[in-house]
Amino acid sequence: MKRQKTVYEAAIDHGYSRRDFLKMCTALAAALGLDYSQSDQVVQAMEIKKRVPVVWLQFQDCTGCSESFIRSSQPKTENVLLEMISLEYSEVLSAPSGHQAEAAMKQVLKDYHGEFILAVEGSIPDDGAFSTVGGVSAKETFLEMAAGAQAIIAYGSCASWGGIAAALPNPTGAKPVTSFVKDTPIILVPGCPPIAEVMTGVIAHIITFGKLPELDHFGRPKAFYRHRIHDKCNRRAYFDSGLFVESFDDEGAKQGYCLYKVGCKGPTTYNSCAEMRWNGGVSYPIQSGNPCIGCSEQDFWDNGPFYTRRAKIPGTQTTINPDAVGLAVIGATTAGIAVHATGTVIKRKIDDKRGAEDE
16 A cells, blocks of 8 residues: 655645644634644644545536535635645546546555545436446446445535435436445535535544544534524524515515525524535525525425425424414513513502601
8 A cells, every 4th residue: 555645744745834734733623613722633633644545436416516625715625635635536626537537546446445535426326327437337436436445425415315316207316325335434415515614624524533523313424514504594583583584675685584484494404504604604595695495405406496485394383384483572572561561560569668668
C-alpha cells in the first residue's frame, strides 16, 4: 500500500505556514461544532492523520451534489481537497479522463484496499442498461468499488433514497446505495443537494476522529439531521402566532409570515438549513421567501404538490389546523389578560382592607 502524507505534511507542501495550518484547524473545529478549547485536539489529529483516499462515483444524477461540495466555506473546499483527502477519482474534478481515469479508479482497489472512502452521487438502476460508465453498468462498478471501501458516503437524496430518477413510475428501477450493500458502513447525507458544509463536515469528522459520526436510525449524521427545520426556523414565531402567508403576493408574504399554508414542509423535514444556511451562511429557501420542499426526506418527489399545505403534521396535534393556532393564541392572550385583571382587582381589595385595619 502507498504511504499517504499526513494532513500537516500536505499543507506544508502546498505553501501553508504553521500559522495558516493552525487557522485551518481552528476553522475545522468550529465546523465540527467543537469548543474553541478543543482546537488543540484537532491540531494534534491533523499532524498525525494521513490524508484519506477518496473515490467519488456518479450514477443517475444531475451533478448538483458535486456543485454544492465545491462551494463549501467551512472547511474550505481547497483545504479538504489539497490537505485532508486524496481525491483519486471524480468525474467532475479529476484531471485525467477516459481510459486513464478508469485505470486510476481501478488502481485504488490495489493500492488502498480497505482504506479509501467511497463517495456516491446519484441513484443506481437495478437494470444496467440505463446507466453505464466505460462500458460497465453502474451497479457492477458500485459493487466492485464498495467491496474495497472502508466506508460509503451517499451524497444527496438520489444516492440516499433513490431521488428524482426513482419518481413514479421509476422507469430505470433506480435504487439507493443501501439496496445493494449491507456489510460496509454507509453514511446517508440526503438533500437535493446537501448543504456544502455538511458534505465536507462528514469527511472532516472521519479524518479528525478516525471513526464515523454518530448516526440516527436512518443512517444520517445526527450532528446535521437531528432537528426539524421548523424547530429552528426564523419564521417560527409567526407560526406560533397564527400569522401565515395565504398567497405569494399578499401582505403576509411581504411581512415575512410563516409559509406553512403555501406548502412549507419544514415541520416534517430534518436538516440543518435553518442553522447553517446556504452560500456560506447567507440564507436558505424559507428565509428567502420560498417554502421548504422537504428535499432531504424520503420520497419528497412523490409526496404531493410542493405549494399545497399538508393536512396533518406527523407527531403533532396542535398544528393540524393552522387557523386554530391563531385562534388559540388569541384565546390564550385574552385569558391571560382576564386573569391578570382579576388578580389586580383582588390584590387591590386586599391592600385596601389592610390599609383600613392599620387605621
